[in-house]
Amino acid sequence: MAIEETRRKILSVANKLFSQFGFHKTSMDEIAKIARKAKGSLYYHFASKEELFTAVVANEINNLKTQLSLVVSDNTLPADEKIKEYLIKRMEVLYTSANYHETLKADFFEHFDFIDNLRKELDLWEKQQIQSIIYQGVDDNVFENQNGNIDVLLDVFIMVLKGLEIPFFLQNKYENLRPHFDDLLRILIKGLGK
Amino acid sequence: MAIEETRRKILSVANKLFSQFGFHKTSMDEIAKIARKAKGSLYYHFASKEELFTAVVANEINNLKTQLSLVVSDNTLPADEKIKEYLIKRMEVLYTSANYHETLKADFFEHFDFIDNLRKELDLWEKQQIQSIIYQGVDDNVFENQNGNIDVLLDVFIMVLKGLEIPFFLQNKYENLRPHFDDLLRILIKGLGK
Amino acid sequence: MAIEETRRKILSVANKLFSQFGFHKTSMDEIAKIARKAKGSLYYHFASKEELFTAVVANEINNLKTQLSLVVSDNTLPADEKIKEYLIKRMEVLYTSANYHETLKADFFEHFDFIDNLRKELDLWEKQQIQSIIYQGVDDNVFENQNGNIDVLLDVFIMVLKGLEIPFFLQNKYENLRPHFDDLLRILIKGLGK
Amino acid sequence: MAIEETRRKILSVANKLFSQFGFHKTSMDEIAKIARKAKGSLYYHFASKEELFTAVVANEINNLKTQLSLVVSDNTLPADEKIKEYLIKRMEVLYTSANYHETLKADFFEHFDFIDNLRKELDLWEKQQIQSIIYQGVDDNVFENQNGNIDVLLDVFIMVLKGLEIPFFLQNKYENLRPHFDDLLRILIKGLGK
DNA sequence: AATGAATGAGCTTTCATTCAT
DNA sequence: GATGAATGAAAGCTCATTCAT
Numbered sequence: 001m002a003i004e005e006t007r008r009k010i011l012s013v014a015n016k017l018f019s020q021f022g023f024h025k026t027s028m029d030e031i032a033k034i035a036r037k038a039k040g041s042l043y044y045h046f047a048s049k050e051e052l053f054t055a056v057v058a059n060e061i062n063n064l065k066t067q068l069s070l071v072v073s074d075n076t077l078p079a080d081e082k083i084k085e086y087l088i089k090r091m092e093v094l095y096t097s098a099n100y101h102e103t104l105k106a107d108f109f110e111h112f113d114f115i116d117n118l119r120k121e122l123d124l125w126e127k128q129q130i131q132s133i134i135y136q137g138v139d140d141n142v143f144e145n146q147n148g149n150i151d152v153l154l155d156v157f158i159m160v161l162k163g164l165e166i167p168f169f170l171q172n173k174y175e176n177l178r179p180h181f182d183d184l185l186r187i188l189i190k191g192l193g194k
Numbered sequence: 195m196a197i198e199e200t201r202r203k204i205l206s207v208a209n210k211l212f213s214q215f216g217f218h219k220t221s222m223d224e225i226a227k228i229a230r231k232a233k234g235s236l237y238y239h240f241a242s243k244e245e246l247f248t249a250v251v252a253n254e255i256n257n258l259k260t261q262l263s264l265v266v267s268d269n270t271l272p273a274d275e276k277i278k279e280y281l282i283k284r285m286e287v288l289y290t291s292a293n294y295h296e297t298l299k300a301d302f303f304e305h306f307d308f309i310d311n312l313r314k315e316l317d318l319w320e321k322q323q324i325q326s327i328i329y330q331g332v333d334d335n336v337f338e339n340q341n342g343n344i345d346v347l348l349d350v351f352i353m354v355l356k357g358l359e360i361p362f363f364l365q366n367k368y369e370n371l372r373p374h375f376d377d378l379l380r381i382l383i384k385g386l387g388k
Numbered sequence: 389m390a391i392e393e394t395r396r397k398i399l400s401v402a403n404k405l406f407s408q409f410g411f412h413k414t415s416m417d418e419i420a421k422i423a424r425k426a427k428g429s430l431y432y433h434f435a436s437k438e439e440l441f442t443a444v445v446a447n448e449i450n451n452l453k454t455q456l457s458l459v460v461s462d463n464t465l466p467a468d469e470k471i472k473e474y475l476i477k478r479m480e481v482l483y484t485s486a487n488y489h490e491t492l493k494a495d496f497f498e499h500f501d502f503i504d505n506l507r508k509e510l511d512l513w514e515k516q517q518i519q520s521i522i523y524q525g526v527d528d529n530v531f532e533n534q535n536g537n538i539d540v541l542l543d544v545f546i547m548v549l550k551g552l553e554i555p556f557f558l559q560n561k562y563e564n565l566r567p568h569f570d571d572l573l574r575i576l577i578k579g580l581g582k
Numbered sequence: 583m584a585i586e587e588t589r590r591k592i593l594s595v596a597n598k599l600f601s602q603f604g605f606h607k608t609s610m611d612e613i614a615k616i617a618r619k620a621k622g623s624l625y626y627h628f629a630s631k632e633e634l635f636t637a638v639v640a641n642e643i644n645n646l647k648t649q650l651s652l653v654v655s656d657n658t659l660p661a662d663e664k665i666k667e668y669l670i671k672r673m674e675v676l677y678t679s680a681n682y683h684e685t686l687k688a689d690f691f692e693h694f695d696f697i698d699n700l701r702k703e704l705d706l707w708e709k710q711q712i713q714s715i716i717y718q719g720v721d722d723n724v725f726e727n728q729n730g731n732i733d734v735l736l737d738v739f740i741m742v743l744k745g746l747e748i749p750f751f752l753q754n755k756y757e758n759l760r761p762h763f764d765d766l767l768r769i770l771i772k773g774l775g776k
Numbered sequence: 777a778a779t780g781a782a783t784g785a786g787c788t789t790t791c792a793t794t795c796a797t
Numbered sequence: 798g799a800t801g802a803a804t805g806a807a808a809g810c811t812c813a814t815t816c817a818t
Binding site: 242 | 788791
């Protein structure tokens with residue numbers, strides 16, 4: 001119990017600091033001080049700064065998955081609305097998952113290889129989810145069949161989806177652009193739809 | 195002349211290293227060593243590491259603007275094709291502008307204020323270019339009038355545009371996704387179009 | 389215990405080097421090397437070079453206060469002899485407090501604000517001590533009442549007192565001038581006295 | 583002419599900057615920039631930073647000597663008033679000779695050997711001046727003969743004189759203490775006098 | 777399980793000085 | 798006489814990591 005408590009405390013403080021100041025500008029020293037733990041303790045629980053950061057990000061990815069699963073498995077929604085819900089929920093969760101942004105930094109920008117696996121796993125998982133929605137949409141005659149070339153449609157959609165992470169969240173334009181959400185989705189769905 | 199040569203050499207080496215290793219992992223020491231200049235010389239020409247980085251990015255932004263201007267001012271293209279060309283050219287230039295990616299890091303990620311102005315200026319400039327294309331498209335009856343609410347359309351388009359920077363280039367998926375370009379554009383244009 | 393040992397070792401080496409070469413010409417590198425500690429260790433114990441220097445000076449000031457207190461509280465001495473003893477003891481202690489001289493540099497010369505507080509505190513403390521001696525002297529009818537304007541007398545005396553720090557010690561003229569001490573004091577006391 | 587003009591300009595700017603920021607915190611770069619001269623020009627006229635500083639100080643010492651000579655050679659004054667005038671004039675000139683203070687720093691504190699000669703020369707010169715005043719005073723029966731031991735009296739007086747440089751000027755207490763001047767002098771003269 | 781003192785490699789930056797022109 | 802580009806040694810400081818306890 002005590003050990004779990006310490007680990008949790010460290011993770012919690014690390015989460016806050018990494019998201020506030022970024023990976024580089026957050027030092028192990030500061031995490032230790034704010035968590036009221038010895039610096040050595042951080043290394044007892046996490047082999048390195050990178051591993052600590054990875055653990056923090058893993059937490060948020062799990063949270064994102066949980067939330068999105070609820071949408072995907074909601075069978076009361078038609079495919080076009082479901083994909084809209086998926087997008088909105090995704091944005092909302094990411095908006096509060098500050099460290100996932102750090103993942104972006106790490107993965108895209110800083111060439112932090114140590115985060116790669118988490119990213120790739122999530123990418124794959126999301127692709128599967130959206131695939132299932134699109135298949136549902138094609139089955140239900142909501143989406144165009146795309147001449148059977150659904151994989152391309154899927155790739156494009158994911159591409160846009162992930163692309164939106166940046167302007168929406170990293171630039172802190174969520175509030176500004178939230179009102180345009182419907183327009184965006186209309187255009188995307190129209191592009192997808194029959 | 196000699197001074198220009200030195201400056202160019204430093205910029206050139208800095209460009210290569212920054213794009214290869216990122217801002218943080220590139221040290222002034224290494225830039226100096228590879229450029230075969232004294233470390234002090236870097237500081238003679240650039241007041242700080244940040245200023246050197248800024249100069250590198252400014253170069254690439256100017257290059258990007260020059261290339262895009264050619265597309266925008268090409269009056270032989272209809273609006274829908276012009277916007278397609280704009281997007282493609284943008285991707286191509288960015289693909290070879292490795293340090294613009296560093297800008298992204300700087301701006302989005304590390305909150306490097308010193309790059310802010312360059313980014314904002316470019317954002318504004320691009321918005322104006324695309325605005326002119328969309329207006330042309332509405333005038334020529336190629337795009338829907340959007341009930342006169344062209345600004346929203348503009349915001350959404352730019353949002354997608356900028357969002358695409360990430361998955362396409364920073365993940366080095368350019369080659370993978372290049373074949374899907376037409377599909378993406380079809381969907382986007384269809385979303386925009388009448 | 390170990391930590392105290394390390395701290396003391398650093399302080400001791402810093403004391404020696406600062407007094408020998410001055411604040412500027414003593415580098416943290418050299419202190420570390422001579423103390424056989426890692427440079428990082430200096431920064432573990434002292435946040436900055438300035439703080440280390442301040443700690444060194446604080447030590448000497450405390451020592452000075454302790455020594456002078458013995459004189460002031462010695463009630464077997466009449467005021468004129470006590471003030472003479474005070475002056476002599478002051479000179480003697482300062483003569484071996486090489487880094488207090490650095491304080492002078494810091495305070496007077498280099499305008500090092502970070503030493504200001506220590507200096508001011510000491511100034512105030514000394515003023516109080518001497519004030520008590522002079523009051524005693526006036527009470528005991530050893531010193532002239534100065535028409536009740538003792539503060540002026542006090543200021544002048546302290547002025548001379550502090551002024552003497554320089555020629556006596558910083559110019560290493562202690563040995564040369566030590567023999568003239570009695571003459572100096574005779575003149576000063578005569579100036580003060582009835 | 584032009585060459586003299588350049589030299590003068592450099593000296594003038596150096597004087598201002600050294601006195602404002604001190605020797606260490608004034609860089610050759612800044613002197614060159616403010617003097618609107620190339621850095622290389624400073625080295626054409628002065629072999630090193632130290633030599634430039636020395637030249638600046640030499641100027642002020644000459645000025646001090648000139649002013650004090652006027653007092654010493656004024657034969658209308660009795661010795662006690664002359665010594666008072668000497669002290670006052672000395673203070674006044676020093677108060678406006680900011681770089682002489684730097685000399686003090688350099689000589690006393692920073693162990694700048696390169697300034698030593700100037701200091702020693704001035705010390706000797708002043709000792710001669712004051713000696714002549716005291717001899718005049720003894721001759722005129724204004725000062726006590728001190729049992730023929732005038733050298734001691736001389737040393738003590740110079741000691742106090744130089745000691746006063748610090749509290750009066752370097753601590754910027756000139757204005758504060760100017761009103762106490764008469765009291766100080768009264769005490770000193772009383773100590774010296776019959 | 778936890779501590780925290782100690783480490784050392786690495787960083788950016790400063791600046792007096794040199795020298796070809 | 799004057800320039801200013803170039804130098805390189807040195808400085809203060811940071812921080813992830815280790816390890817004896």
